[in-house]
Amino acid sequence: MCTPYHNASCANCQDRFGSILFKAEKCNLEEIESAKVCTTYKKGQIVFQEGAYPFGIYCVNTGKIKLSHCGDDGREQIVRLAKPGDIIGYKALLSAERYTASAIALDDSSVCFIPKDLFMSVLQKDASLSLEMMRILASELRKAEMKITHLAQKPVRERLAETLLFIRETYGVEQDGSTLNVRLSREEIANLVGTATESAIRLLSEFKKDGLIELQGKKIRLLNPEELTRTANLQD
Amino acid sequence: MCTPYHNASCANCQDRFGSILFKAEKCNLEEIESAKVCTTYKKGQIVFQEGAYPFGIYCVNTGKIKLSHCGDDGREQIVRLAKPGDIIGYKALLSAERYTASAIALDDSSVCFIPKDLFMSVLQKDASLSLEMMRILASELRKAEMKITHLAQKPVRERLAETLLFIRETYGVEQDGSTLNVRLSREEIANLVGTATESAIRLLSEFKKDGLIELQGKKIRLLNPEELTRTANLQD
DNA sequence: TCTCCCCTTTGATACCCATCATTGCCCCCC
């Protein structure tokens, strides 16, 4: 179902995305490059699954990956969106526990796998990579805590506006300069926001009525990002 | 208002709490130990404040510290509870940005300060400390994501039960084996749960009526932790 | 000991939002 191959170069990734792995010293990067295995995933396919033990980390080469928890009642909560150059699966590896989230392709994607032992040994000897790793972790933690505060204190309407801007931030827009460059189901949007699907739908059509966005199937155009920012009521 | 002194030994901390700093190699630990400055804070005093630039990290020696965001509407959201042996303020330092949370003493506390340059230079050369640092970050991130899921999906009642158990986990209980070993205001409990103060109060008295807990001012006794766990509806 | 102020508590009310149910739509496949 997946096709492993070795011909994707990390150097390519570097040029295109400035992935974090390129904070590693050159010799270590080469070591990683020679050991990594690139795999393609079709939209909807699972890269790794919540509950499984990690055997390495993944670096997104092309495509889009969502990371989501499964709540106790079975409902999904999307905790992160990964784009090319991002690494995923490091949390479980670093804390030596099972995955607490599943990684699922939102688009056809190609993802490099770096074996656990190799990555950990490079991490041991490469201070520069370690520091970058910590920077990423600290930054993710900061975002997570911000999200906690907003979930606790902001109404769904504001959180949805914020989420739309976040999606634009993450995946950018298409040629027209305003259509979000990713196709998410209404349910996925709701699971990002942390609300019921129907509420997300209702508020999306409100936004549409208010001229903030335009909807065409799964395509979402942000017509008025400034007003959307105001709707999100952000201060930081 | 604060009293700096140098006589607190990190080795003491090690014996008592197995703080993370003791993953550092011995020579590095000694370097840290000689440079650190210990300060005492009275209950309610601020260790560092949201928005300020970090000059180093802090290691809690004795006492209890809360870390809280200030939401856009001014309401506080407590994102972490720190106990002796824990380090705080590392997120801002590692990502080289301003603090996104304030640290405030919940009890009279003594906290060691380690200057930024020293800590970062030790981090550069000490792979063992770096790894431990990453482990801590990964673990915090895991907890944060779990909290996000629960905030999005669970009712206040379940989250309050979970919070009470979390407080017990963090600060333990008094001699009697059931009274939570920390005094928090109702508002602080609410800000931990992510709800309104009145809701927290109402549900606490419900728990009391149901024989789950006993209330005596700010003292909270967990009479039936098993049932409380069931009320929290946890599966992980 | 008294008083004041803050924290806690309880009640009443409104509303946001989840849930259930129904309809309509589009696309895939038979």
Add this chain to the structure above:
DNA sequence: GGGGGGCAATGATGGGTATCAAAGGGGAGA
């Protein structure tokens, strides 16, 4: 082309929570 299934949209409803208001404690300081 005609189902069929999944997804989107909209309405109706109820419940969980926030908010407002007001009264009841309890500790600190005079």
